[in-house]
Amino acid sequence: MSLATNAADKPTLYKRIRADIEKRILTGEWPPGHRIPFEHQLMARYGCSRMTVNKALSELAQADLIERRRRAGSFVRRPQHMSAVLKIADMRAEITALGRSYGYELIHRKLRAATAADRDRLGVKTAGKVIAIACRHSADDVPFAVEDRLIDLSSVPEAASADFAREPPGSWLLHHVPWTEAEHTISAIVADDRTAEALDIAVGAPCLVIDRYTWRSARTITAVRLLYPGDSHRLVARFKGG
Template sequence: MSTPAKDVPRYIEIRRALAMRIMSGDWRPGHRVPSEHELMEQYGCSRMTVNKALSTLASSGLIVRKRRSGSFVASPHSQTTTIEIHDIRSEIVSGGYEYSYAVLWRRLRNATRQDMSRLAVTGGERVVAVTVVHFASELPFVLEERIISLAAVPEAESEHFVTAPPGSWLLERIPWTQAEHVISAVGAGDVAAAHLGIREGAACLVIERKTWRSGAPVTWVRLTYPGDRHQLVARFAPATQAKASPEPRKAALRGDAS
């Protein structure tokens, strides 16, 4: 009945066995898992192998480890889950829709007070503000309002986003970043309602993202999705497998075939 374990490495085998005991409820939160020495005897392998199993279990949050005390089953006081927020283009294309976008307007300006608060800067730098609508097969999919710091991305001064939308364009130039996402629900304002073709006040899923690169603010963006057309999906299972989230599905248009 258990898995035949054809070619799975020792440390994954051990990790799975321990994860099973925990997730089945056999070992309750706070329970002490055997020490590395005990497991080493139990499984007939070296301490380093056991250590790898336990370390990865710990990094996935299933256990906590403490020197001299031992390893203990963690208490899950929160559900942590990984969501993938995709590039809008691939999000639409991979859903089987045809992608297009339109730049509504683009402006160069000195940062307003609002811009500064959004970018989390104090000095009044110059910014590009741009608003774009993305379409999934002619249907308005999301409204993108963006501010780009020219200090961080000087090339943006002369870029009009005719060949690529701001998100993709930036991703090309700012490869790895830190980000903060805020997800909320708001009623559509008049601008959003007009451009998304929805009723004013209709519920929208809003994702705001601030992006830094090595501490320096790069861009702020607000994505407004019509609430009846879009949702975020996230799967989570504690690491029995290698990855923390075995199959994190992307944000999807509603009404897809199950």
């Protein structure tokens, strides 16, 4: 333990290069638009081959921290859009993460031929059968959210035999439909009579609404509306780039 740099761990070189550059960007030392040293300059500075600095810069480019332009060089990117990563975990995970006990209750489940309203809600022209589900999630036995869901059986036929009395449809889908794409819409409403009763809140109390449409390879899978008591629930999102 004499000659070697006494740093206990030894981060690899390309990671060190990447971290060095990232730090200068994040601290503002290299503001948006600033040109990163050329690859051959970094080669000289770190005493390594071009592939090594290239790997560091490529990862920064993939992470949208820098922009690479042929012949011109690499530049610090201007924070493009203020975007936030909103974690919308499956309901059980969301509640247990808060240190509360999770409860689930199926209110109703109906398998039916798709009505015009169903097709409209799922955004499809034709649909065979659908499952309509209403259920309630609770935390420490207090209503946490009510869920109103439609599943397109022509996309997920296995859902017909799933036991939604035992497992929430969100969890079931998460485990049986591998990769999806979706769109969320968040809005606010005030509770009507039915909602108020289901959530055990006052009529006219604010509610947070999440509408989620989920596809898999361009096939609609499910449409769901989640209603949360608006003053007690909070969606938290951490984000980077602003």
